[in-house]
Amino acid sequence: MENCIFCKIINGDIPAQRVYEDDDMLIIKDVNPQAEIHLLLLPKEHYADIEEMSDEQAQTLARCIKKLSGMTKQLGLEEGFRLVSNKGKHGCQSVGHLHIHILGGEQLGDRMA
Ligand code: AMP
Numbered sequence: 001m002e003n004c005i006f007c008k009i010i011n012g013d014i015p016a017q018r019v020y021e022d023d024d025m026l027i028i029k030d031v032n033p034q035a036e037i038h039l040l041l042l043p044k045e046h047y048a049d050i051e052e053m054s055d056e057q058a059q060t061l062a063r064c065i066k067k068l069s070g071m072t073k074q075l076g077l078e079e080g081f082r083l084v085s086n087k088g089k090h091g092c093q094s095v096g097h098l099h100i101h102i103l104g105g106e107q108l109g110d111r112m113a
Contacts, residue, residue, distance in 0.1 A: 001046040006097035010044050020071065025064040027075075030101070037076055037105030041068065048096040049087045061098075068102070077104040 001007045009016040010026050017029035019039055030038040043061055047053050053061070065083070072078045081104030086093040 001097070004046055004095075004097050006040075006042050006095055006099060007046050010042060019075065022067070024060050025067075027068075027102070034101075035082075035103040035106060035108060037081075037103070039075065039102040041065075041100040041102060043098060046097055049093065049098050050085070051087075053098065061100075065100070075102070077102070080104060082108055 005014070008014045009028060016031075018026060019029060020027040023044070025044060026042045027039050028042065030040050032038075041064060043057065043064065045057055045060070047057055050058075068075075072081070081102055084101040084103065085099065086101075
């Protein structure tokens with residue numbers, strides 16, 4: 001997608017702190033961290049959110065999350081983490097390319113919002 005900042009990062013057109021990459025996903029550091037560790041899991045295929053997600057894209061995303069569960073030590077998340085995906089206006093989604101926030105590296109609060 002031409003005007004998508006995450007597509008530009010995935011394509012290497014704009015810089016980001018890349019943490020992990022494979023054929024399905026890129027994991028980067030969030031530029032405005034909300035926790036000691038704040039990463040973003042970006043599926044390489046562009047779709048805005050789970051409403052736009054195809055069955056095949058859902059399977060790919062599940063594979064990415066499963067892979068993430070095997071990378072916790074490497075990412076410094078062995079004590080636990082939180083996954084968040086904001087959707088739409090009420091969810092305060094600001095980038096229209098589905099992404100999963102990965103938060104951890106410290107004790108997080110027990111409230112979601
Ligand atoms: P959301 O508000 O849920 O759509 O999340 C978008 C996230 O992308 C925010 O946490 C931003 O800080 C982050 N973000 C925006 N631009 C960049 C960038 N160029 N590099 C890394 N993270 C970014």
